[in-house]
Structure formats: C-alpha cells, structure tokens
C-alpha cells in the first residue's frame with residue numbers, strides 16, 4: 001500500500017477522446033496536447049487517445065517528445081516550441097513535426113541543409129504576443145520558402161489567449177488570423193488549427209479550420225460555462241454580458257455544453273494515525289489550529305512535497321463517501337483532517353475525485369485546474385486503471 005498516489009483511469013481517457021471526436025466530427029484533425037507530461041497524467045494516456053480518434057499530438061519539448069516516442073513510435077507529433085537548431089538531428093530521429101515561429105528561425109533551419117523532409121507548422125501570433133509571426137508579408141515569405149525547400153508545409157495555427165466569453169479578444173484574434181494569412185492560400189495547407197478546449201466547447205468551428213487542439217477537455221474537464229440563472233446577481237451579469245456582446249460585436253458562444261467528459265485523475269492517500277485532541281490543544285507548525293472541542297484528527301502523509309502547495313483554503317477530503325475538512329497549515333509531507341469516530345485507520349482518503357472536483361482542489365491550493373493536475377501528477381506515483389482493473393498493484 002502506497003502512502004499517496006494518483007490513479008488514472010485510462011478507460012475514461014478513451015471515452016473522453018471518443019466524446020470529443022464524435023461531437024466535433026466536422027474537424028479532420030484532433031490534436032491532443034500532452035505538455036506538462038500529459039497534464040500530469042503521463043504519456044501512457046497517449047495511446048488511449050490514439051485508439052479513440054485522436055490523430056495528432058503536441059508536446060512542448062524534445063524531452064517530452066522522447067517520452068512520447070517510448071510509448072508510441074508512429075503517431076504524428078508536433079513540438080509546439082521551436083526546437084533548438086543544435087538538436088535538429090534529434091528531432092529528425094523522433095520524427096517530429098517542427099513549429100516555425102519566425103522568419104529568422106526558418107532561414108537558419110533551412111541553411112542547415114538537413115537531409116529530412118520535415119513537416120512544419122507555421123505559428124501565427126494573433127495577439128497573444130508569445131510565439132509566432134505577426135506580419136502577413138513574413139507569413140507569405142515563409143510559406144514560399146518552405147514550399148521551395150524539401151520541407152512540407154503541413155500546418156498553420158494560432159492560440160487563443162481568452163475564452164471569448166464576453167471579452168473582445170477572441171474575435172479580434174480570429175480577425176487577425178484571417179488578416180495575417182490573407183496573402184497565402186489557406187486551402188493549400190492541410191491542417192489549419194486553433195485551440196483550445198474552451199474555444200472548441202464554447203464557439204462554433206471557424207470555416208477555414210480543419211483541426212482543433214485540446215488539452216484540459218480530453219483529461220475530462222468540461223470547461224464551458226453554465227448559463228446564468230434568474231437570481232438577482234445573475235440577472236445583473238446577464239445585463240453586463242448583453243452590453244458587452246453589443247459593444248464588441250461578440251460572436252456566438254455556447255453555454256451548458258452537453259458532452260460526456262469524465263475526469264481521469266484521482267488522488268488518494270492513507271491515514272498514518274488517528275489522534276484524539278482535547279479542546280484547547282493545538283496542532284501543527286506555528287500552532288496554526290486550536291481545537292474548540294474534543295476532536296479526532298486523521299494524520300495523512302501528504303503535503304507540499306506531493307504537489308499540493310502549502311496554501312490550504314477550506315480543503316476537504318473524502319473518506320467513505322463523506323467530506324471532512326483539512327485543518328491547520330500544510331507541511332511538507334503531513335496534513336491533518338478533522339474526522340469523526342466512524343473513520344478507521346485503514347480507510348482510503350481521496351483528495352481529488354469522488355466529489356472533490358479539480359476546481360475545489362485547485363482553489364484550496366491557489367492553483368488553476370491544469371496547474372493542479374500537473375503538480376500532483378508529477379509529484380506522486382501514478383497508477384493506471386484499464387478495463388476497470390488496476391494495471392499494476394499499488
């Protein structure tokens with residue numbers, strides 16, 4: 001029995017891939033983003049996606065590409081960050097698709113006269129100001145240079161900075177993409193792709209795209225917003241939203257998106273000791289918690305060493321289907337939970353899953369959803385479940 005671990009349900013990853021590729025079947029290319037070691041799920045998830053309709057993958061570094069190739073030798077794999085030219089031979093061995101983010105990089109890449117028909121995707125910067133081309137003449141020059149070389153211009157893409165739900169930036173980025181690609185023939189490029197999960201879920205497909213990139217959705221999170229209720233607060237929000245829609249001429253967005261996505265990751269731990277604490281006694285570093293009645297604490301072997309962070313705002317855990325509050329500060333590798341007499345030392349404790357959503361988990365730590373997944377996925381032993389059974393014993 002391990003002290004703490006994350007459990008990853010590969011069947012759910014497969015089901016999520018099917019749900020996405022079926023619902024969004026207007027796209028031809030489905031690019032699953034596996035950066036951050038597959039959002040903390042490990043590269044083992046890639047083949048479940050591949051078997052269930054995902055036909056392209058993206059990582060952000062050569063290291064991630066190496067671990068991907070250990071589990072999958074042939075699926076198309078795009079490296080989202082420009083590969084350092086000193087490592088281009090490695091990229092060739094890994095059969096990587098190269099992202100080209102600026103003209104100077106492309107010139108130096110072509111000057112290497114490398115003996116490889118690299119597939120390349122052009123990155124267009126439509127306002128994010130991260131990576132990519134910002135000038136339409138340069139985009140045209142790049143396309144001409146690639147077409148005149150032994151490389152294959154397979155794709156072109158941009159990345160959204162916002163969800164486009166009542167902000168003007170999303171539509172602005174779509175307009176910029178059209179403008180920046182206005183001197184080239186997009187139809188000649190097989191994969192025109194945009195991201196991300198929230199864009200895919202909450203906006204109609206842009207007619208010129210053939211592909212979509214998604215991360216968080218395929219790991220099981222429907223990040224589309226719920227529609228607003230009729231409460232006074234929500235009615236005010238609706239008024240504000242309608243004002244923005246008119247003011248910025250915001251295009252159609254979807255709420256309450258119906259798609260069966262199921263979180264694949266859970267985090268579990270065990271109880272080290274059940275400790276009786278009398279009223280007035282305290283617990284933990286800095287005596288951060290004082291018992292206001294006679295209580296029982298369950299001491300757990302998890303802390304910021306397990307990727308949880310040290311913030312601990314209203315965190316709850318689940319034991320035997322019931323939620324209990326974490327008390328006191330988070331240590332490096334111990335946490336206290338205020339339990340009741342029904343809890344036994346060998347009971348399983350769930351920190352994420354079984355009713356603790358990633359949103360709740362992340363908020364307790366001051367982390368976003370993807371950040372929480374990456375942190376706990378990387379900092380705990382991972383166990384995989386397949387066909388409802390553990391792949392390996394804990």
Ligand SMILES: *Cc1c(COP(=O)(O)O)cnc(C)c1O
Pocket residue numbers: 033035080159195196197198213214215216217370
């Ligand atoms: C992370 C990332 C994605 C996926 O984003 P999600 O919000 O997790 O769907 C897509 N494209 C690029 C370039 C990214 O960096």
